[in-house]
Amino acid sequence: MKNLITDVPGLKVGNAQDAPLASGATAIVFDAPAAAGLATPGGAPALRDTALLAPEMTVARVDALVLSGGSVFGLDAAGGVIAWLHAQGRGLCVGAARAPIVPGAALFDLDNGGDKDWGRRPPYSDLGWAAAENAAAEFALGSVGAGLGATTYDLKGGLGSASAVTSRGFVVGALAAVNAVGRATRGSSPRFWAAAYERGGEFGGLGEGAPCDDALDFVVKRDAPANTTLAVVATDAPLDKAQATRLATMATAGFALALRPAYSPFDGDVVFAAGTARAGRTPDLRDLAEIGALAAESLARAIARGVYEATPLPFKGALASWEGKWGSGDRR
Amino acid sequence: MKNLITDVPGLKVGNAQDAPLASGATAIVFDAPAAAGLATPGGAPALRDTALLAPEMTVARVDALVLSGGSVFGLDAAGGVIAWLHAQGRGLCVGAARAPIVPGAALFDLDNGGDKDWGRRPPYSDLGWAAAENAAAEFALGSVGAGLGATTYDLKGGLGSASAVTSRGFVVGALAAVNAVGRATRGSSPRFWAAAYERGGEFGGLGEGAPCDDALDFVVKRDAPANTTLAVVATDAPLDKAQATRLATMATAGFALALRPAYSPFDGDVVFAAGTARAGRTPDLRDLAEIGALAAESLARAIARGVYEATPLPFKGALASWEGKWGSGDRR
Numbered sequence: 001m002k003n004l005i006t007d008v009p010g011l012k013v014g015n016a017q018d019a020p021l022a023s024g025a026t027a028i029v030f031d032a033p034a035a036a037g038l039a040t041p042g043g044a045p046a047l048r049d050t051a052l053l054a055p056e057m058t059v060a061r062v063d064a065l066v067l068s069g070g071s072v073f074g075l076d077a078a079g080g081v082i083a084w085l086h087a088q089g090r091g092l093c094v095g096a097a098r099a100p101i102v103p104g105a106a107l108f109d110l111d112n113g114g115d116k117d118w119g120r121r122p123p124y125s126d127l128g129w130a131a132a133e134n135a136a137a138e139f140a141l142g143s144v145g146a147g148l149g150a151t152t153y154d155l156k157g158g159l160g161s162a163s164a165v166t167s168r169g170f171v172v173g174a175l176a177a178v179n180a181v182g183r184a185t186r187g188s189s190p191r192f193w194a195a196a197y198e199r200g201g202e203f204g205g206l207g208e209g210a211p212c213d214d215a216l217d218f219v220v221k222r223d224a225p226a227n228t229t230l231a232v233v234a235t236d237a238p239l240d241k242a243q244a245t246r247l248a249t250m251a252t253a254g255f256a257l258a259l260r261p262a263y264s265p266f267d268g269d270v271v272f273a274a275g276t277a278r279a280g281r282t283p284d285l286r287d288l289a290e291i292g293a294l295a296a297e298s299l300a301r302a303i304a305r306g307v308y309e310a311t312p313l314p315f316k317g318a319l320a321s322w323e324g325k326w327g328s329g330d331r332r
Numbered sequence: 333m334k335n336l337i338t339d340v341p342g343l344k345v346g347n348a349q350d351a352p353l354a355s356g357a358t359a360i361v362f363d364a365p366a367a368a369g370l371a372t373p374g375g376a377p378a379l380r381d382t383a384l385l386a387p388e389m390t391v392a393r394v395d396a397l398v399l400s401g402g403s404v405f406g407l408d409a410a411g412g413v414i415a416w417l418h419a420q421g422r423g424l425c426v427g428a429a430r431a432p433i434v435p436g437a438a439l440f441d442l443d444n445g446g447d448k449d450w451g452r453r454p455p456y457s458d459l460g461w462a463a464a465e466n467a468a469a470e471f472a473l474g475s476v477g478a479g480l481g482a483t484t485y486d487l488k489g490g491l492g493s494a495s496a497v498t499s500r501g502f503v504v505g506a507l508a509a510v511n512a513v514g515r516a517t518r519g520s521s522p523r524f525w526a527a528a529y530e531r532g533g534e535f536g537g538l539g540e541g542a543p544c545d546d547a548l549d550f551v552v553k554r555d556a557p558a559n560t561t562l563a564v565v566a567t568d569a570p571l572d573k574a575q576a577t578r579l580a581t582m583a584t585a586g587f588a589l590a591l592r593p594a595y596s597p598f599d600g601d602v603v604f605a606a607g608t609a610r611a612g613r614t615p616d617l618r619d620l621a622e623i624g625a626l627a628a629e630s631l632a633r634a635i636a637r638g639v640y641e642a643t644p645l646p647f648k649g650a651l652a653s654w655e656g657k658w659g660s661g662d663r664r
Contacts (some may be wrong), residue, residue, distance in 0.1 A: 256588035261625035295592035
């Protein structure tokens with residue numbers, strides 16, 4: 001186990017980013033088309049080609065998912081992933097044509113200090129292609145892919161991932177690009193809200209600790225719909241779209257366990273959920289509930305890891321990283 | 333402040349219950365019609381007259397809300413509340429007629445040991461009438477109203493409530509009837525998941541404590557869609573239906589902060605949100621976000637209080653209450 005979403009058999013993850021741009025994209029490429037669902041608890045989502053995920057819509061499976069920076073411009077990343085998949089001969093057969101199915105979501109990192117003066121040709125299609133091309137079982141966390149440009153209220157955000165296995169053997173994984181309007185930590189302390197769910201010191205092992213004076217202060221990066229944490233959860237269980245939608249909904253609990261506030265009007269928080277059908281057994285309702293509970297907790301852990309693994313942007317005045325602020329010295 | 337949802341000016345709460353039945357109803361009656369919204373994160377909801385709450389539907393305000401036991405039978409409780417309101421001359425004017433608008437939700441307590449052999453006339457309409465008639469600023473918590481018949485995985489459930497005030501003075505309150513398929517406590521310990529948000533020892537003051545061995549075990553009461561935690565959150569801010577819907581969605585985080593699992597296929601978890609418009613100021617987006625964050629935390633506290641305040645049903649073999657199990661002796 002790598003403690004990554006790629007512990008789920010049947011999918012690969014690739015990152016691509018541009019340092020001067022301070023933005024990037026992350027592609028989740030399925031080995032074979034996978035049933036997927038969506039939950040959109042945030043108030044300011046930026047989505048592309050997600051209407052088809054509703055259980056009553058006709059297309060049953062997706063070839064890939066893509067998360068990106070770039071807000072409304074970043075939704076171009078799906079186009080690059082589609083083009084790359086098409087070049088590999090992938091996609092839904094429609095007569096002689098092939099249409100790769102790639103829902104996507106974007107977070108807002110337009111004002112993080114990077115050079116966004118791209119004129120007529122935004123770079124996100126190329127970033128999407130490169131992310132898909134880079135898809136592999138191993139991938140980096142922190143300031144990479146869709147997490148490169150991400151920030152939280154007072155610490156650099158980033159890309160995180162985690163995995164778990166249910167009591168009956170289904171593998172569950174989560175991936176998050178953390179750009180929340182609030183905090184993943186308990187106030188100004190180094191301790192993460194998700195501490196109760198941490199495994200093996202994966203985000204510092206500091207525990208919940210004593211109550212922190214300012215943990216419950218209400219703080220937000222800005223009073224605008226310009227933030228967003230994006231997430232994907234996956235399992236090797238065979239799911240239909242309705243089950244994938246239930247899994248996505250259960251996974252949204254991960255935002256609540258890891259971030260304060262959750263589901264705000266300022267965040268376009270979304271969760272994609274997918275089943276790769278590589279497990280030998282069909283999940284019953286109890287399995288689905290346990291997969292969902294672990295997806296929520298894996299997502300909470302992935303969010304904490306995204307902040308924990310981040311490095312600062314190389315700009316003057318850039319937000320500190322958790323490691324820069326708390327990596328050495330007194331964390332109590 | 334009473335630390336009840338009735339700290340929000342403009343609403344009253346009444347309980348009615350039947351001890352041999354081991355079930356009941358809880359009515360939330362607004363002094364004047366209030367804008368309301370709904371979020372339905374659970375997989376097994378039982379709802380009545382909630383379609384009208386969507387922002388694009390015509391009816392703008394509700395006269396009351398009702399939570400009940402009795403599952404599909406319990407949805408009759410709204411009829412009793414409607415009849416009582418009509419008798420008071422309340423309701424939406426339609427020509428010479430008046431139609432009190434009362435959305436409702438029910439939880440499953442049909443197999444808790446109470447006498448459910450009611451034949452042709454289920455008792456929930458009468459319970460709804462009585463609950464509305466009992467509506468007041470003060471009301472009891474624990475094994476009352478919709479919480480009388482409620483249970484969790486291994487402790488009696490019940491009715492809980494809590495309140496808070498935002499940094500800019502909006503009052504926020506929550507009410508919950510806790511009948512979750514899982515636990516509100518950290519495994520078999522007496523400590524509540526919601527401990528980080530507790531105020532003034534309102535549910536025992538035990539804190540988060542050291543990690544508990546079985547806190548993350550996956551346990552459910554049964555593998556059936558027959559459980560459900562019902563919630564109402566309210567604020568004195570003037571809201572439209574879209575804002576009330578955002579508030580309901582943010583409040584769903586309270587389930588994740590207080591219960592494991594949350595939003596499962598076995599629970600019909602729902603949150604109603606309402607604004608009584610008694611505050612003198614209109615909330616901006618930041619206010620709405622803070623109201624939502626406090627609504628989520630107040631709901632988490634209300635859920636913990638519902639379990640903490642409960643007393644056992646008077647049947648042989650009835651589930652222990654938190655107080656019965658942990659009220660004296662060694663809680664460490």
